[in-house]
Structure formats: structure tokens, C-alpha cells
Amino acid sequence: MTSTAQAAAAPELIQLLTPDGELVTDSEYSPYLADVDADALRGFYRDMALTRRFDEEATALQRQGQLALWVPLRGQEAAQIGSGRATEARDYLFPTYREHGVALTRDVDFPQMLRVFRGISNGGWDPRENNFHMYTMVLAAQMPHAVGYAMGIQRDQADWDEERLAQEGTAVVAYFGDGASSEGDTHESMVFAASNQSPVVFFCQNNQWAISVPFEVQSRVPLAARAAGYGFPGIHVDGNDVLAVHAVTRWALEHARGGGGPVLIEAQTYRRSAHTTADDPTKYRTTDEEESWDLKDPLARLEKYLRAAELVDEDFFARLSADGDEMAARVRREAMDFPDPTLAQSFANVYAEAHPLVREELEFHRRYEAGFTDADPAATPGSGGPR
Amino acid sequence: MTRMTMAKALSTGLRRVLEENPKSLLIGEDIGRLGGVYRVTEGLMADFGTSRVIDSPLAESGIIGTSIGMSLRGYKPIAEIQFDGFVFPGFNQITTQLAKMRARSEGRFGAPVVIRIPYGGGIGSIEHHSESPEALFAHTAGLRIITPSNPHDAYWMIQQAAACQDPVIFFEPKRRYWLKGEVDTENPAQDAFSAQVIREGTDATIVTYGPLVPVALAAAEAATEDGRSIEVVDLRSISPIDFDTITDSVRKTGRLIVTHEAPTFGGIGGEIAARVSERAFLSLEAPVIRVGGFHMPYPVAKVEDQYLPDIDKLLDAVDRSFEY
Numbered sequence: 001m002t003s004t005a006q007a008a009a010a011p012e013l014i015q016l017l018t019p020d021g022e023l024v025t026d027s028e029y030s031p032y033l034a035d036v037d038a039d040a041l042r043g044f045y046r047d048m049a050l051t052r053r054f055d056e057e058a059t060a061l062q063r064q065g066q067l068a069l070w071v072p073l074r075g076q077e078a079a080q081i082g083s084g085r086a087t088e089a090r091d092y093l094f095p096t097y098r099e100h101g102v103a104l105t106r107d108v109d110f111p112q113m114l115r116v117f118r119g120i121s122n123g124g125w126d127p128r129e130n131n132f133h134m135y136t137m138v139l140a141a142q143m144p145h146a147v148g149y150a151m152g153i154q155r156d157q158a159d160w161d162e163e164r165l166a167q168e169g170t171a172v173v174a175y176f177g178d179g180a181s182s183e184g185d186t187h188e189s190m191v192f193a194a195s196n197q198s199p200v201v202f203f204c205q206n207n208q209w210a211i212s213v214p215f216e217v218q219s220r221v222p223l224a225a226r227a228a229g230y231g232f233p234g235i236h237v238d239g240n241d242v243l244a245v246h247a248v249t250r251w252a253l254e255h256a257r258g259g260g261g262p263v264l265i266e267a268q269t270y271r272r273s274a275h276t277t278a279d280d281p282t283k284y285r286t287t288d289e290e291e292s293w294d295l296k297d298p299l300a301r302l303e304k305y306l307r308a309a310e311l312v313d314e315d316f317f318a319r320l321s322a323d324g325d326e327m328a329a330r331v332r333r334e335a336m337d338f339p340d341p342t343l344a345q346s347f348a349n350v351y352a353e354a355h356p357l358v359r360e361e362l363e364f365h366r367r368y369e370a371g372f373t374d375a376d377p378a379a380t381p382g383s384g385g386p387r
Numbered sequence: 388m389t390r391m392t393m394a395k396a397l398s399t400g401l402r403r404v405l406e407e408n409p410k411s412l413l414i415g416e417d418i419g420r421l422g423g424v425y426r427v428t429e430g431l432m433a434d435f436g437t438s439r440v441i442d443s444p445l446a447e448s449g450i451i452g453t454s455i456g457m458s459l460r461g462y463k464p465i466a467e468i469q470f471d472g473f474v475f476p477g478f479n480q481i482t483t484q485l486a487k488m489r490a491r492s493e494g495r496f497g498a499p500v501v502i503r504i505p506y507g508g509g510i511g512s513i514e515h516h517s518e519s520p521e522a523l524f525a526h527t528a529g530l531r532i533i534t535p536s537n538p539h540d541a542y543w544m545i546q547q548a549a550a551c552q553d554p555v556i557f558f559e560p561k562r563r564y565w566l567k568g569e570v571d572t573e574n575p576a577q578d579a580f581s582a583q584v585i586r587e588g589t590d591a592t593i594v595t596y597g598p599l600v601p602v603a604l605a606a607a608e609a610a611t612e613d614g615r616s617i618e619v620v621d622l623r624s625i626s627p628i629d630f631d632t633i634t635d636s637v638r639k640t641g642r643l644i645v646t647h648e649a650p651t652f653g654g655i656g657g658e659i660a661a662r663v664s665e666r667a668f669l670s671l672e673a674p675v676i677r678v679g680g681f682h683m684p685y686p687v688a689k690v691e692d693q694y695l696p697d698i699d700k701l702l703d704a705v706d707r708s709f710e711y
Contacts (some may be wrong), residue, residue, distance in 0.1 A: 056668070121493060126492075127494070134491055138483045141479065148452060148460070152461065185452060189449065349490045349494040356627050
């Protein structure tokens with residue numbers, strides 16, 4: 001048997017900080033770190049550490065019955081902080097449902113994010129405040145939204161010259177994962193983005209597992225290689241290297257902003273925890289594999305560099321730990337104090353304009369509920385259905 | 388007053404939307420250079436440019452999904468799905484995303500996209516080109532669904548859909564695209580989300596919408612030979628349904644026949660029958676009778692005449708109502 005299939009050439013894996021904490025120079029991407037000074041490096045570490053602490057607290061809250069579900073991101077902090085910190089406030093980001101670290105870079109208040117997982121809201125926060133869209137649970141459904149949003153931006157900026165685009169242009173980031181890469185919406189979004197040359201960066205966190213299904217079931221080639229088929233650049237980056245992720249995302253945003261069209265980034269990372277708190281990874285992956293990725297942990301890697309370069313001292317870590325605990329305590333306190341929603345609010349948000357059926361059913365609901373608080377015990381709650 | 392076809396009325400209505408709302412734009416397959424397979428958008432790309440009349444890649448989920456995204460950026464997309472049977476690749480975007488955006492954002496914003504879909508049979512076409520999927524969308528909260536039956540309504544209702552702050556699915560009865568009628572461009576049609584009594588009568592009511600409105604009117608006319616006075620209600624809005632207008636009519640006539648091309652089972656007629664039994668049970672002289680498609684995939688064109696409700700089937704239903 002002969003095979004004529006040739007695997008697509010994998011773009012080179014970009015790495016600017018090795019797992020041992022050694023800096024690597026790359027002529028294309030290292031310049032994008034020129035202004036990443038000691039403060040910025042410590043900032044990256046702080047963001048990643050606070051994100052991890054938040055993740056731990058949310059996981060604990062779920063275990064204690066305070067959240068219906070939690071979606072841990074442990075292991076993906078560098079991919080999220082590195083990319084999120086590359087965006088401008090005016091850019092608009094479409095997350096999946098695991099981008100808690102990106103949310104931090106957009107100043108979304110952590111407790112707000114728990115409203116979704118506590119059964120209070122299906123949106124959580126106001127996306128327009130931080131240009132950080134609501135989480136989308138239907139895999140890849142947000143991808144064409146991101147492209148459409150970018151098509152709107154193109155129309156807003158239609159008469160801008162290249163210089164203005166480069167300086168003030170707005171771009172969109174569409175986050176997705178290796179599982180969602182198989183969805184038709186991912187394909188269609190890339191077709192539309194290429195067709196329109198839209199300013200969108202497709203940012204894939206390939207965390208190797210779509211719940212229990214390994215990456216090779218989704219694709220036989222690195223996802224970054226697929227970009228060539230659509231006719232735009234594909235970048236394969238070490239997703240546990242916050243510096244490399246940051247540099248390539250800045251490159252991609254610059255490319256998109258300036259009118260160069262879309263870019264696909266595949267960040268190689270690993271979901272060190274479960275898919276969700278309802279998942280049990282011991283059923284589908286080995287301890288050996290998990291331990292091999294522990295050695296590539298994004299926080300440990302940056303810590304090695306920071307310590308070797310003497311950019312941090314013990315006090316830095318002690319203060320960060322205390323700040324994390326304080327943040328976690330606030331998250332817990334505020335999450336527990338969220339007022340319960342009412343079904344009446346659900347009625348209110350189905351339509352923008354008056355709707356007779358919604359009005360009728362709300363009246364029925366109120367009448368029915370009122371029946372239970374009637375002083376007269378003989379009163380029949382809710383006489384009849386909606387009329 | 389101007390006499391024109393429904394296709395021309397829709398085209399003229401869309402032109403007015405594009406003229407009056409600078410954020411509005413059209414997107415769909417073949418709607419630009421070709422002007423749409425039914426020529427509803429003919430000339431609009433030439434007059435408004437490729438930025439506002441977009442020939443999209445051939446992908447329905449992408450059309451709906453990018454329309455949602457453009458809407459989030461402040462634009463007002465009016466998307467075209469080329470044929471009823473081709474809406475399903477976009478079904479996920481419509482039901483899980485478009486319909487829920489306002490609820491998910493807790494009322495902060497919605498995605499008031501308009502989706503135009505030519506629907507219905509009677510054109511002798513091949514499969515997937517003659518379907519009536521409206522009930523599948525009516526079941527989803529967050530959407531509004533309307534369908535005009537004549538050029539005047541078509542001209543105004545497409546503009547009303549474009550002005551609506553909620554997503555609207557706009558079903559166009561494709562076999563009536565060439566139906567001519569008077570369009571009064573000065574005096575707007577009534578609210579798009581309300582039903583209209585288009586023929587008054589006293590003995591029975593036929594409720595219908597879209598392509599079957601002319602059929603119901605013809606049946607009502609034929610029934611006069613039997614001395615029966617039939618009232619005809621053009622539903623116009625499938626979601627929400629204007630039950631007040633239907634109930635008022637039934638209270639007057641005591642008999643109700645609901646007809647649509649879509650399969651009877653699980654269809655809009657069943658919903659109307661149930662509501663009328665709740666609201667006007669004691670006014671009914673006979674059970675509500677539904678006349679619709681059979682529980683089968685839309686049949687091949689050679690036999691579609693036996694599948695579609697027609698004048699005789701409606702008169703038969705009227706007879707059954709009186710014989711009850």
C-alpha cells in the first residue's frame with residue numbers, strides 16, 4: 001500500500017524562552033519584545049499567578065457546591081496573558097469559555113465571571129465595557145461573529161490611510177481551541193475573513209485534549225499549517241512561553257490592523273487540569289503525559305528567568321501570594337453575595353420590543369406565583385394557563 | 388399608488404432601507420452582481436457599492452454568523468438565504484446565537500439582524516427549494532417571524548423588519564414574487580406584527596399567511612356559491628401571533644380553518660387551534676380544522692399539486708366544519 005498523502009509542512013515552533021528559562025533570539029519576533037522591560041516581565045508573571053489563584057478559588061467554590069460548574073485553565077496562563085496583553089483597549093476579543101486569563105488582561109472583574117457558573121446569568125459581564133465578549137458555549141459559534149465584527153471595523157475605517165490604520169486601527173481576536181477547530185464555523189469564519197481580508201487574529205489554544213479526545217483525532221497536521229490553505233499567515237508558537245506568545249500576537253495584530261488581513265496563531269499548550277469540574281482526565285490520559293507537561297509549566301518557566309536575571313526577590317513572590325489570597329477572598333465573598341435572579345428578569349430580556357406572548361406568560365407567571373403567597377389557604381394558585 | 392410585483396416591492400423597500408439607514412447593508416449569496424436568484428436585490432450593488440451589498444462566500448452559517456458580528460459592531464445586516472431548504476446550515480447560528488443574544492447579554496444589547504428567506508412550493512422545483520420551515524423558527528424565543536402576502540405589505544413589512552430592534556426572519560412567498568398589486572408608498576401598512584382581516588364574513592374564518600392568502604381568498608369567493616360567507620385573516624406575523632384578531636373573528640363566525648403549506652403536524656395551525664380553544668371554546672361550533680402539508684418530506688414536483696392546500700381542499704374543510 002502506498003500513501004500519496006503528504007503531511008503539510010509544519011511552521012517552525014516559535015519559542016523565545018526555553019523551559020529552562022533561557023532567552024532565545026528570533027529576528028522576526030524578538031523586536032516585538034523591545035519594550036517589554038523588567039516591570040512588564042514581572043507584570044506577566046503577576047497576571048499569570050493571579051489567574052492561577054483565581055482558577056484555584058473557582059475550582060474550590062465548585063467543589064463546595066457554590067458553582068454549578070467550573071472550567072479550569074491551569075497550564076494555559078501564558079497563552080492567555082501573553083495574547084491578551086498584546087491587545088489594545090480598542091480591540092474587541094471573542095473568548096470561548098475558558099479565557100479567564102484573557103479576561104484579567106481586559107480588566108473584567110473576576111467575581112463577575114462567576115455569575116455565569118453560579119447559575120445567575122448567561123452573560124456575566126458587560127462586553128462593551130472592556131471590549132471582551134461574553135463567553136460562548138456552542139463551540140466555534142463566536143468565530144463568525146468575530147469576523148463579522150471585523151467586517152464592521154473595515155467599514156468604519158474604510159477611508160483611513162495605511163499610516164492611520166497602523167496607528168489607530170482596530171483589530172479583533174477570535175479565541176478557540178483544538179476541539180473547535182473541527183467545527184464548520186471555524187472553517188467558514190476563516191473563509192469569510194480571507195475573502196474580506198478582515199482584521200482578525202484567530203488565536204487557537206491547542207491544549208491537546210477536547211475533553212477526552214486527543215488532538216490527532218481533530219487534525220493530522222498542526223493547525224497553524226491550515227492557514228496556508230486559506231491564504232493567510234499561520235504561526236505555530238510555544239503556548240507556554242509567555243514572551244513568544246506575546247511577540248507573535250503583537251506581530252499578528254499589527255499585520256491585521258494595518259490591512260494585511262487575518263492571521264492564525266496556534267499556541268501549543270496543555271490543559272493541566274480537567275476539561276471541567278465534571279470531568280475525570282484519569283480515564284483518558286496518562287500520568288506520564290501530565291508530568292511531562294508539568295515540566296513545561298508557564299509560570300515556572302518565567303520564574304526561572306526572573307530569578308536568574310535577578311529581576312525579582314522573595315519579597316515579590318510573598319507579596320504576590322498575599323495579593324492572590326486577598327483577591328481570592330474577595331472573589332469568594334462577592335460571589336456568595338450575588339443576589340439571586342428572578343424569572344421575571346428572564347421574561348424581560350427575550351425581546352427588545354413589546355411582545356404579546358411574553359407579556360401574557362409573564363402575567364400568568366406572576367398570578368401563579370402570587371397564588372402561593374395568598375393569605376387565603378383555599379385559594380387555588382394560578383387559575384388556568386395563559387389566555 | 389404604484390402597481391408592481393412583490394419582488395419589485397421588496398426591492399424598492401430594501402432600497403429605501405439602504406437610503407435611509409447608512410448602517411444597513413445586505414449580505415447573501417449571488418445578491419450583488421446577479422441581483423439575487425429572484426432578482427430581488429437587482430441593481431442595489433451598482434447603486435450602493437460592494438461595501439453595502441455583499442456577495443458572500445457560499446456558506447449559510449457564515450452569512451448569519453458574520454451578520455451577528457456586524458450587528459454587534461453597530462451595523463444593520465439584512466441577510467438573504469437563497470432558498471428555504473438551505474437555511475439549515477445556519478440554523479445553529481440563528482437558534483443558539485441570534486435568538487439568544489439579548490437574553491444572554493441581560494438586555495444590554497441584541498443582534499437585530501433581518502434574515503430574508505424565499506419559502507414555499509408550487510414552483511415545480513427540485514428538492515429543498517419548496518419548503519416551509521417557519522414552525523421550526525417559531526418555536527425559538529427571541530426571534531420574530533413575519534411573511535407578507537401582497538406587494539403593499541412586502542414593501543412596508545421589509546422596512547418595518549429593518550427598523551425592528553429584534554431579529555426578524557422574513558419569509559418571502561416565492562411563488563407570489565410575480566404577483567402584481569398596488570403599493571401605496573405614502574401610507575404605511577399596519578404594524579408588521581399584527582394580523583389583518585382581508586375579507587369580512589360571518590359564517591366561518593380561514594386563517595392563513597404568505598403564499599396561501601390568494602388561495603384562501605379564492606376559496607372564500609367560491610363559497611359564496613353555497614351561500615357561505617367566509618372571513619379571511621392574513622396572519623402576516625407568525626411570531627408573535629396576533630391571537631386577538633383571530634379570536635375576535637372566531638367569536639363572530641364560530642368556525643375556524645387554518646391553512647399553511649407546512650406540514651400540519653407540529654405546525655402553526657396546531658398552535659392557533661390550541662390557543663383558540665383556550666380563548667374562545669364556547670364560541671366554536673365545530674373543531675378547528677387544519678389544512679396543511681402531509682407528514683412527509685416535501686414531495687417531488689410532479690405531485691406537489693396534490694400535497695399543497697388548494698381551493699378545493701379549503702372548501703372541503705369548510706364543508707366538514709359545517710357538517711360537524
